[in-house]
Amino acid sequence: MTIEKSIPIAESFAQDPQTETQFGEERGFSLLDLLRIIRVRRKIIVGTAAIVVALVTVIVLEMTPLYSATAVVMLDQRKHNLEDTAAVLSGLPSDQATIQNQVQILTSLELAGRVVDKEKLREDPEFNPKLSGLSALLGAINPVNWFGTRKTEADAQEVDLERSAVIHRFLDRISVSPIGLSTAMKVSFQSESPQKAARLAGAVANAYVEDQLEAKFSATQKATQWLSGRISELSQKAQLADAAVQQYKAEHNITTTTTGGSVVEQQIAQISAQLTAAKTDLAEKQANYGRLAALARTGHAAASSQVLASPVVAALRAQESQLTSQIANLESKYGARHPKMLDLMAQKQMLQGKIDEEIQRFVDSARNDVDVAASHVASLQGSLRDAENQGAGQNQANVQLTALQSAATSARAMYEAFLGRLNQTQGQEGIQTPDARIISNPEIPTSASYPKKTLAIGISIPAGLILGLMLAFMAERLDSGFRTTAEVERALGLPVLATVPEVAQPKEGSPINAAELVIKKPMSSFAESLRGLQLGLQLSNVDKQPKVVVITSSVPSEGKTTVALSLARIAARGGMNAVIVDGDMRRPNVANTAELGARDKGLIEYLTDKAGLEEVLHKDPISDAKILPCLSTPASPTDVLASNAMRKLVADLRERFDLVIIDSAPLLPVNDTKILSLLADAVLMVIRWEKTPRDAAANAARILMDVRAPVAxxxxTRADNERFRYYSYGYQSYHHYSKYYAD
Structure with a gap:
């Protein structure tokens, strides 16, 4: 008998580009996808958040509370020098590098060691682990510690290591930070005791201020010692330099004035000044004499300023003017030859002679002044030549003297500078103040600063939610199964005929057999999905509806037996003559699922001619369907399924029943289904929702395609009804759809 192989829906689905686009195209991740993951994986998210919050709460409650006290220290680097007003009034520095340097000092091992020693923290169990717990107990019972023994070098090293450990533990509790852009710093300390926290915070601040003061005193003392030694050396050098100058002067007969200059040089300077003045005076007198002599030769000497300024010449001029007036009056009256006129003319001529004599006397006096001035200049020039000749011999000696005097001056200036610095330093020793001061003493805290329980628990909630969301995303991505029909159709190229939901078992009472729901609860979502599957099988080949349907899966435990039995029952309920054959001879389960009870004849007995067909066909306990169970396992199931008897059985059932459903073995473990698929009109592959690996399903589909099985x-199957609705129905529609079911 020839069996037609027809898979029109599967082939058309795989070859239709529009269907591939509709079901297979990838869409980007959207906000709805995020909401879906949150709704589907809410148990992971909420559970993770709850675990994180619980762990943080337990850890926080178990942690030892620490109290923090803070002291505020402000840098004040104004120079407290009473002799320097500008330094006293100088502004505060704004150099953040300086503040950071002070932060390093506050957290240094040296400063911490001082506080540890002063406060005797090596005897405090909080900072010395050896004094608490098991270490203290072992030390107490150690006989070596019962008697006083001599300290060895190893003991000293152990003490140093213990002190170092206490210091580092102490530093772990210190926190120093600048306050904004100011020069103030917060010095905080944490301790298990609020009183101890306040005490140690103040101790650190005070130790820092004392360290500043000690550093200044130490620096001042070192500077004083160094300056004293340097001044002693400079004093000796200055004395030797002065003695060398005096000795050189005595050896070269060099006399200096009170101002330090040479006497000969002073004389030369004075003569030079006098000579310059004498030359100037001579030049003036020569000019005056030349002008008078020139006027005298032209007869206009009377117009010179010296003559005009002379009272004698002025009186003579007055008399001459009167005579001229009288002559003019008498000339018109008596005539030029009148005796009075002649007498007046003689008097006028005599007056003119006197005026000429007076003018000549001025000229002679000017020439005499020129001669005297020239003699004075010549005398000064001679004196200058004598002084220069005397000073020429001392020039070479003055060069060396100048060098000696410069060395003496330099040594004396350096000595005086260092002496002044020493006096200033010694004067400041008594008024030294630190560069920092405490502006806020620590207060005893009233509440613990660590751990911040409310903050930690508050942060743990969003942190737990974020971690839970990350785990939800990981779980979503790591799931290897199928969750939507689009994923199956995109991966396998096969249509999804129906999605069968998982049947929720009651918390109390006997468990529900899912295959019974199609009869006992025909309005349930499970029964409705099976009716949709039945319709899909009928429409898989419209021209010739399949009568023999093989139901298989890729791996075991995917629900194929439940689906096969449910399809047979729902077909029988609809008036069809249906039979289900248990074709999984290796692990037959149809009889148990249908709850047939004890039966002694089944498929193997019929194929081996030990029983007739009517003897092996059993009525379903809750429907009109027939069941052909497999009650025993043959030695070679593959040979049995490939036998002529099996082909004849399928042919007989095809003729007798409207629908023949064969529950076959999984595809991947065995080859049984390959043989049965050749006898079927349609093959239905069952995939468990979200559980069946995609690779397994793809390999199973490839096997069916290789043997050209009529895959419908x-x-x-077994879809989580609550979670599946988020993947398939969306976020709101399912609540409307669920009204149609009566689960």
């Missing part, structure tokens, strides 16, 4: 499609 795929059925997703």
């Amino acid at each position: 499609g795929v059925s997703l």
Whole structure:
């Protein structure tokens, strides 16, 4: 008998580009996808958040509370020098590098060691682990510690290591930070005791201020010692330099004035000044004499300023003017030859002679002044030549003297500078103040600063939610199964005929057999999905509806037996003559699922001619369907399924029943289904929702395609009804759809 192989829906689905686009195209991640993951994986998210919050709460409650006290220290680097007003009034520095340097000092091992020693923290169990717990107990019972023994070098090293450990533990509790852009710093300390926290915070601040003061005193003392030694050396050098100058002067007969200059040089300077003045005076007198002599030769000497300024010449001029007036009056009256006129003319001529004599006397006096001035200049020039000749011999000696005097002056200036610095330093020793001061003493805290329980628990909530969301995303991505029909159709190229939901078992009472729901609860979502699957199988080949349907899966425990029995029952309920054959001879389960009870004849007995067909066909306990169970396992199931008897059985059932459903073995473990698929009109592959690995499903589909099995499609089974609705119905529609079911 020839069996037609027809898979029109599967082939058309795989070859239709529009269907591939509709079901297979990838869409980007959206906000709805995020909401879906949150709703589907809310147990992971909430559970992770709850675990994180619980762990943080337990850890925080178990942690030893620490109290923090803070002292505020402000840098004040104004120079307290009473002799320097500008330094006293100088502004505060704004150099953040300086503040950071002070922060390093506050957290240094040296400063911490001082506080540890002063406060005797090596005897405090909080800072010395050896004094608490098991270490203290072992030390107490150690006989070596019962008697006083001599300290060895190893003991000293152990003490140093213990002190170092206490210091580092102490430093772990210190926190120093600048306050904004000011020069103030917060010095905080944490301790298990609020009183101890305040005490140690103040101790650190005070130790820092004392360290500043000690550093200044130490620096001042070192500077004083160094300056004293340097001044002693400079004093000796200055004395030797002065003695060398005096000795050189005595050896070269060099006399200096009170101002330090040479006497000969002073004389030369004075003569030079006098000579310059004498030359100037001579030049003036020569000019005056030349002008008078020139006027005298032209007869206009009377117009010179010296003559005009002379009272004698002025009186003579007055008399001459009167005579001229009288002559003019008498000339018109008596005539030029009148005796009075002649007498007046003689008097006028005599007056003119006197005026000429007076003018000549001025000229002679000017020439005499020129001669005297020239003699004075010549005398000064001679004196200058004598002084220069005397000073020429001392020039070479003055060069060396100048060098000696410069060395003496330099030594004396350096000595005086260092002496002044020493006096200033010694004067400041008594008024030294630190560069920092405490502006806020620590207060005893009233509440613990660590751990911040409310903050930690508050942060743990969003942190736990974020971690839970990350785990939800990981779980979503790591799931290897199928969750939507689009994923199956995109991966396998096969249509999904129906999605069968998982049947929720009651918390109390006997468990529900899912295959019974199609009869006992025909309005349930499970029964409705099976009716949709039945319709899908009928429409898989419209021209010739399949009568023999093989139901298989890729791996065991995917629900194929439940689906096969449910399809047979729902077909029988609809008036069809249906039979289900248990074709999984290796692990037969149809009889148990249908609850047939004890039976002694089944498929193997019929194929081996030990029983007739009517003897092996059993009525379903809750429907009109027939069941052909497999009650024993043959030695070679593959040979049995490939036998003529099996082909004849399928042919007889095809003729007798409207629908023959064969529950076959999984595809991947064995080859039984390959043989049965050749006898079927349609093959239905069952895939468990979200559980069946995609690779396994793809390999199973490839096996069916290799043998050209008439694959009608795929059925997703055991879908989580609550979670599946988020993948398939969306976020709101399912609540409307669920009104149609009566689960």
